[in-house]
Amino acid sequence: MNFNRRTATLLIWLLATAQPGLAAPSEVAPEVHVDAAAVTGEERLIASQPQTAVNREQIDNLPSLRVGDVLKRMPGITTGGAIGEDKDIRLRGLDKEFTRIRVDGFMLPDAGEKREFQVDRLPSFMVEEIRLIRNPTAEYESDGLAGQIDIVSRPIPHKFKLEGRLGYGGSDAIDGDMLHGALSFGMRPLQHFGFLASTDALHDAVSREREKMFTNGKMETETEHRDKDFVSARLDLGLFYDRGEVRLKPLIHDVDEKKSKVKFNLEPGKKGKREEETEHKEQQTAGLELSHKHNFASGIILESRAGYHQTREEKEKRKPSFEETAVGSNLYVLKKTDLEEEEKKDRTLSFATKAVIPFHLGLAQEARVGASARLRERYRDKTKLEQNPAGSMSDKTGPKDNYSLDEDYYALFAQNEVWLTERFSVLPGLRLEHVRLDARDGGDFSLGSSRTDLNPSLHLLYTLRKDLTLRGAVSRAVNRPKFDELAPYEEEKGDRLVRGNPDLNPAIAWKYDIGADFARRDLLLGINFFYLDIQGVLEEVGTGVEVGGKEVYAVRNVGNGWNAGIELEQRIGFGWTGNPLLAGLVLWSNQTLLDSELKTAAGSKQPFKDQPDYIVNVGIDYTYQPWGTTLSTAWNYVAKTTENKADGTRKIKAADSSVDIAVYQKVSKNARLFLEGRNITNRSKVEQEYFMDGSSSRREESIGRTWLAGLEVKL
Template sequence: MLARALIAAMPNFKNKLTVATAKPSLLKNKQQLQTCLALALGLLPAAHSFGQSQEPQNPPAAPQQKAKPEKAPTAPATKAKTEQLERVEVEGRASDEAVRRASTAAKIVIGREEIERFGDSTVGEVLKRLPGVTTGGRPGRGGDIRMRGMGNGYTQILVNGERMPPGFSLDQLPPDQVERIEVLRAPTAEYGARAVAGTINVVLREALQRRLNDWRFGIGEERGIWTPSVGWTRNDKLDDHGGAYNLTLNAQQVSHRDDQNTSALTHSLKTGADSLLKTQGQSEDERRGLNLNLRLQWKLAGGDSLSIQPFLVASKSSNSNVFSQTRTPAFGQPDASGAPKPLNPFDNARIDGDSKFEMLRVNTQWTHRIADDSRLETRAGLGLGRSDSHSLRQEFVGASSTPVRTQDDKTNSQDRSWSLNSKYSHQFENEHSLVAGLEGEGTQRDQTRVCQQNGQGCPGLLDFGDDLSASTQRFALYAQDEWSVGKQWSFYAGLRGETIATCSSAANYQVSNRSSVWTPLLHAVWKFDEKSRDQIRASLTRSYRSPQLQDLIAKPAINSQYPCPDGQLCGENAVNYADRMGNPNLKPELATGIDVAYERYLSKGGILSASVFYRRISDLMRNDIRLQTVPWASVPRWVSSPQNIGNATTMGLELEAKFRLDEFLPEAWPVSVRSNLSLFRSSVEGIPGPNNRLDQQPRATANLGADYKLRSLPLSLGAGLNWTPAVTIQQTLLTEAHNSRKVVLDAFALWSINPNAQLRLSASNLDPLNYSNGNITTTTEQIITTDSGGRSYTSWQLRLELKV
């Protein structure tokens, strides 16, 4: 009734306000007038939404003349003198821009509205539109996520503030399960300092008091292959005392068919002769996945709270790869290029495989309010993971159906993980907010492998054994102080110490690695004046990149193109088909960084920003290919292994503009525009230029997107363009790598059938381009040029979204 009365009174509200302001006898106290105005304005959004949820009523006739002053009631004015107005608080989630603006450390927040906008099938496709974020893999497919163009390992990926166990990828997490995404451009003590490029924290769906029962039914298509998906989100109260739950379930099937074309040209520097090996084939992959996220939370006595969050991921995949190869000159003919001959030359091959991955993680969080200004937060988590994979490779000569060589590989991995974090926070009266915490984390992997070549055990690696056990233990302590000085300055100072110990063992060897890092962190924000929408950020930080477990394990892997004879040691191989082996003596990379940003927050929502960053990296890790004497071969073989090669620097400029078009052009339509441009530059010492850049870092990346909700129809339209130019990297003294440019055009149309149903049509990679990557390897005797690539395709998805 209150809501309807407010709506009905809206046409007269302005006139009555004018009368009340003109007659001091009605409201003599100016403070009471301001309180009434604030209360009325605070209730209007709630009254409007409440009124929309009711059945339609006949609207009152609009007044045709101004209200007369003599009819204004005087009783409320008299009552206002004697009665004290009660304080009314209207709670609601702050906007993404408000959270970003209030944070002392540079942070970008992406909420549900932005996540759902394009109907993306992977989290990587959502992230690619953010400033400075690039993704690996084929256009429109997501892939590994990189900030500021840096390669794998430089970006810290968290889920609910915690690192996920081995084998988990964000591509396995559908956007339906994500509440928001937080992107931190500089490290903080609380989230960790393993973030040279930055941190991406994916927050899963949260339990709210508001009832929610949403269904999503989708069907996708790419290259004639249909892929269905279904999602369900349920949110409701557990009790009348603040308990609530959220259940999000998603099941999907993803299928791809890709063409593969590769070539390897070997040129002899001694004879000038060439040898060309070409491979053509097609691969098909199918994955069926189930994701479940449940969050239960309770409000306890004394202001405490407790939450339990099980998180389940299960997937089953199958793949097949059929290809043929031709060589000029043909196998068996004289070859003056000096390219090593494979042990068993074949004309065509087939690889069939299947795998299963299961992960269950249970996190608990207890928040204890010690006093009004201090609290203790404790988080604990347990995780179990299991993966099984099987692959069968068969090689044939001519039209024969009998393989000349088979390799059957079966691998079983079991992972166990735990985490225990405790954080104490205290709010002082002098605008200081102190946070201190302890963290512990451990992972254990036990791996069993059974490998057979032509029905016998795989040669070459028998001395190393097929079973492997590896573990990682991490402990950290940190403290941070965040405080405000007046209305314009905010500061953040933090210190974090972290120790990581890894250990791996197999049949005849055992290796261990231990590293400790202290990282001081400073952040500051200055507002131009107390009410200004402009502010400047600055950060001085230290961060690091720790070696991955697989990089530390010294167990080698032999290239399948140059396998070992049955029961014998391996022969020679080619530099572009090198074996792989870890390095237990790797040291972590350390980086000292500076970040400075200018931000302007717009009145209609949105932001204009410009930021620059600089990183000085020591003990840079990179895979290095060397000719080595190894125990699994009778002659020296080319082996690729990670090494600390020296120092590097990287810097960049990131520009972002997110606004409504009528903010700058009053007569324009209210089109939402999102654009950003990032420029990168880097240099690695000890490697000759001009392309001695950080691995996989492009020179730039850009995004341009816009969307608009039509006034005449319940239809929203939008499109976005993602661009990454071609890049060439001098990886080592021997190898130069290159990737083709990536241009991805996405679009969506959203039709609101009614307030509880909408239909979304999405298209990714509307203008598909061919892609390619490769490298040039130069030795004292040869130049080997390798290229691979193929076509990309448009992916379509139609999704029905229902609120039940």
Template sequence: MNTVFKTTALSQALLLALVAPVAFAAPAEPATPATPAAAVDAAPEPKQLDTVVVQAEIAYRNRTPDIAPVLSYDLEYFQRFEPNTVGDMVKRLPGVAFVGSDIMEYDGVQLRGLGGGYTQVLINGKKVPGAGDDRSFWVDRIPAEMVDRIEILRNNSANRSGDAVAGAINIILRDAYEFDGGYLRVGVNRWDDGEVNPTLGAVASGEALGGRILGGINVQDRYRGKLKRSDRYSDPSMQELVSWEDQEEVKDGRDYSGNVSYTVDVGETGRFSVDGFYVKTDREVTEVSFEEEYDDGETITADVPGFSTVDQQNWGVGAEYRFDMAGGTTELDLDYARFEDKSMESEEAHARVDGEWDESEAERLDIDASDAETSFKVAHKRSLGAAQMEFGIDYRTKKREIDHTYYEFAAENEGDAVVYELDTAVGSLIEETRIDPYLMFSGDLGVMAWEAGLRYETTDSDIESSQDGDAIRVSKDYNELLPSLHLKWDLTDADRISLSLAKSVKRPNFNELIPALLDGEYGDNDYIGNPHLDPETANGLDLGYERRLGKRGVVGINFFYRDIKDLIELVNTGEPSDEMIGTWEDLVEDGEYATIEEAMAAEPADSWVFTSANVGDGKVYGVEVDISTPLSAFGMDNTGVFMNYAYVKSDVDDFMGSRRFNGQARSAFNVGFIQDLPTLDASFGVSYRKQGDAYERIVGEEVTISYGDDLEAFVEKRFGNNLSLRLTAANLLDASKDEVFHKFDTIDDQLARDYDEFELETEEAGPSYQLVMRWAF
């Protein structure tokens, strides 16, 4: 009831701010009217798609007029390296890292090196559900051909959801109003192991049904073959090899995607638009592993085949209507987005001791997940003298339902067929309702432009968990007031300084909320989720300088700082683990002790039940530099260079003391060039990427993750104004992903550095090549 009252009261106050100037203002001169909705975008003609297909000039980063700090990159900025997915695109952008992704895959994007849950991914400025338990969206699910441009929103504004501690990546899909014409993209990929896969895409746009309509389809085979090697030792001295493993993995699948956009002008000032997208991933993952272990003079070998299927769908549809009203512009948005996952993971292990069969075991996990979000937004913009005011309310409901069903098998004799039996079933349902009113003002004082706003986010959530028939349901509500302030000084026509201050929020990961007990989740320690978690909040600062270089170039430097409160970390509940309780019960049953209490006193617990809790504060800070410019100053108008570098640091305290944020890459560096050869209607270019090491420390395990250098190149030949042919090559340095694991059974062992295992793991995938033809029509 308090939440409803607060929301209603704030909404009334904002509504009064909207209506009062109309009812009571009596200016001496008529107020400057707001720009009519239809006139906002009426000036530019639709971009001809043949200029997208066959580029006459090198494309550079856009310098946007936004007051809030925004970096904008058109598809043409990336296109000559022929990215297949949004992940292939954003990996080239300032401050972007991918930690945890397999080699040559770019799915869970991270800004400022922070985990995916700290980075907000938007499609057309709107939130979409994704696969990640940390509320992240895997950007490799969206093909590059659907994209008009990508924006990095470095800090929050009041008219956007505040879930963006590290910032937001806004994927703008192609819009019917922006493009005209059509083209066809046909290509083939060749991988290091000789596999060849096709890719096909088509986009068309034009006038229809009284307005403009755009449609696009894309079908591409997704393939990745890699080799993995693991060597495991008793400790970091590496004097005793405990076991080793060789693995071959093949991911083979196909992505189907499409998008549609329809826009029509209504009356003199109105505009109505509908857009939608659909992405389906079908994939099979096959693993063939051989392990060898040495134990008390015995050699244990095992064949470990694995097989998984991935069946995921993302789709969304939205409608927007803008029209002039009461001296301003009103906008109504209605959106629905859904994610579905019906996947399976399985693994078998057939072990032999000194050549003789010992055992065969198997495990399987079936995943049935859905995540649906419905949102409605009403907003109004109007002039208030020298300032502009925007008022709005966002309403959003979310329903995320996941069922995990575990099966197991143990053979009695060698060669027994695998027949799975149910082990356990865990289900969860999370429902959230948000009502977020906001108020924002902006103005331009000539040299300086400003924007200030308040957003009040209210969240009502219900969490339900069931494990083998036992259900728990918990409710949790919380509210956050998120202020923001952005200043932009145009010192000269070329020089700009920006200052941004904003508060943001990170809601708990879904798996952190589910009160289901997971045995042995961290070494010998168990884990249970905490549905009473509060969100993390962050006060953020961005201070940047940007300079225009000639007509097309731009260079910028940005300093950022985030002061994060109510960090969510693992804590010990003080309850012994199920394995520890079982040990005590066995001791009593064997007659060594008369009661459980005696066993507990004689054999103190060394493994526990852990949970997540809001434990304290942390900070993240760093610097980002980027440059995108032709070398006109050296008389090389047809040479374009690109470079960006981000260095990040952070500090957080956990059960062992101070460390960086888990999974935060220390740096991200990109550099490259494109050389256009106008007389030959050709061009070529090279791109180099290096990502710094990342470190993670949790109960029972510490790991350092490193990625090798990534080198890409392309050569292009254009034929007239309608046809181009490009050959691209990726991973030319045969980069590897290398991980170093320090593993412990208990937290006492971890503190004492008493190792269970020390492991070195590396994986490689080899270079790949792509030949693509684009034909405009």
């Protein structure tokens, strides 16, 4: 089914479920409760699902240019990507493919093959709150078995509000390698109309060095320089009436990245090799979102939202390779040049509607029912060429490099929270999800498949006392396959043929959480135990079929395992002391202990890839009101990880530790100066590999410290 026809189908559904008209002006609207309200402190006590959050105040007082800077300090989260980027999010020690990220209720498309969303593209300046949802209710999409990140943008202010920020900095020095500017202003100039306009721009230039040493004397060195420009803009237009609101939100996120890299490969007794790589990548995500909320006099709330989003990525890469004319000559000649061009496009049309129905049938209850749909169209067009020194070209494009997919997602859900007593509620739920896939290779060959999942959930909440709650949750979650694994390709790799598999099923997990939260004005304590029973993890295995003397390999749902851990949180303020010197002091920390086991098709057992044993975050925030001075620091520690590869290689990533600091000084009622430092301990990433032949290697990567100084204004 083509995208236009699927779009028409969804629009017909949207019209069929349209909301009622404006309420009569004489009616008195009840208070509107927003699902995205903060769950920190006392409000966290009433949350039915296990979750935690960071609010705007916490974001403001630590170095947090991008959303990834915020997320890496939350419990159970590690970040991936090159050092200093913090763009790929990993929950509970699992790979990025097991996490799903939503922005204002929408899962935005991205260019990554693992369905991840790179959060370094999102400026934290535009964010009001970030919630980590550990075990979602049936109201939320089931995809993403590690958990979900829910990002909520800033609301439209009632009165005129303007915020601006200008920063100047760099790596190891304040030299202009980093520039940041942001502006946000909005208000409700009329009773029934309001707006918020925001923009954020960041230039970041980073140089990094990598060095890899082998026990046999071989050495690899690499120097990389990257210039990255981010530009984001968002507009929120609101039409308000007595019993509800209509919101229209256009948005755009642009990234322009230029990268250059020089790599040397030196080995005793052999000719040296050198590679010089340049890459230019442009990526843009643009969208238009429409939402409507209506509150009936009966207390029923009806909400709907629709959105169109498109991500496009274009990348050009050039890599000439050189070799020494003789061993030790230090004279290099060109051997070949690899050329690569790639375009990816991913566009989605989404719609969701739900009704929140409070009622009393012997017991106080709140039912929620709803439906959603997402039509997705994605393609990748990649060309790889090899040019010899004489200028002739050969095509190295592989069958996996080009594909297109249509993925249609439809869902229905129903849940009902029942208060058996004033203190104890039970929330059963059921979510039905149907996914239809049409996958095509780079030519005319196509295959289709469909799957329906019925995912139940049960959440329990018990208020032991007004400041202490206990909760438990169990749910069935899925994890849908990588895009490129669904393409119907066949590729020759050495002694094997590798085939894509459009019939792949998602991995399935039964998730169990049990925990407690204690919250008072100056104290928050949280503990959560979790266990994930995971079936059908994707793994490339031999099929036993031979074609032309080569065995056929394919990705299949053959891995089974479990993932478990403990998540702890503490936050204490000292306002209760009554001492002016201590009133502005807040100490916070979180710790996550992790363990897992994955049994492969070959029968081996090992932890999930790159899972640390524990993660620790510690922070101190201090504000001295008489001077208008705020000091903050945060320490992040991720324990070492071990990976046992199929070829017998053992890779160990050393523990990763970093410290960020910030100083803010008010210079007037509406302005403050700031100095922010990231990675002030100048951490490096270290990897060691141990090979089957007894040799080993050590790789170290560093980028130095980052400083940013500037001025903030709030009116």
